[in-house]
Amino acid sequence: MKQINVLTFGAITEITGSKSFLMNGIDSTQHLVDLLEEKYPRLKTVQYAIAVNKEVIQQNTMLDNDATVAILPPFSGG
């Protein structure tokens, strides 16, 4: 079964309670978003971007086994 690594940062970590965790059987980023928003409804109220293997994606993206998906709140560096 496919396994992916999920990373969270900033305000997103506060919502999910964990900086990193594994998930099984996730095919795509949309699938991941649907599952996470259902499990953590507060996610629906905040802005975030998704990066797959360190690249921000603009649309639904299929996920390979062992992909790393990061849930990124709005950047505020500098």
Next chain:
Amino acid sequence: MENTKPKNIFMQGAISSPFIADSIQKHSIKTNIGAHSIFLGQVRNDVIDGKHVEAIEYSTYEEMALEQMHKIREAIFEKYQLTCMHVYHSLGKVNAGEICLFVFTSAPHRKEAIDACEETVERIKAQLPVWGKELFQDESYQWKENK
């Protein structure tokens, strides 16, 4: 650019004035430099709802930030004739009044140095996965928003 491995731009805590002065000093040996442009980002003692920002705590998705910074660096070198560029960003806690970002561009001529510095700063603030947590005196906090 020969260097393909992403440079580390992060340092723990504030960026000190001696460090900045030392960086400038190190470039006096490069005789084709005619201009340096330097940007320093300082933690502002903002007042939000009557509370003062005492410090900002920075965190990052480090692997991704270094790759992104490498791409920014390449794009800037492609666009401007620069001799070099150095970027340093603080991680962890930086108190109000201290420096958290240091961007330093050098070129034979001033226009390139100035324009490249400005564009680099804007790209860093828009594109690097770095987050600032604004810490208030009463130990509450809020996540910073870049404008």
